[in-house]
Amino acid sequence: MAKQPRHIRVKGNDYLRLYDDKGDYSKDFDIPFMSRKDIEESIKELEAVDLMEVIVRDGVKYFRMLEPKTKDVPFNVLNK
Structure with missing residues (x-):
């Protein structure tokens, strides 16, 4: 298999x-x-609040971080 x-x-x-x-x-x-x-x-928590997106391409998982869509979602959501 080729290196991804x-x-x-x-x-x-x-x-x-x-x-x-x-x-x-x-x-x-x-x-x-x-x-x-x-x-x-x-x-999972970051995906649940739309701060991270994970996709699968050719069986390999890739991610990107997202900015909050509204000001209602604090960026430090994991520090509860």
Whole structure:
């Protein structure tokens, strides 16, 4: 299987790989002080409040961070 690109552009939006070739989080998303479970939970929370978008292209997950659509969503939503 060919190596998947680290960065893709879809409909004018840039996305970065979520996982590297070994299945670990890519250096673009790795958070050293958080466990894998905590990172996965954070991804779900960010997606739930529309602050992160994850897409799958050719079986590989890519992500991009989003700005809040309204001022009703605080950027520090994970610090509850």
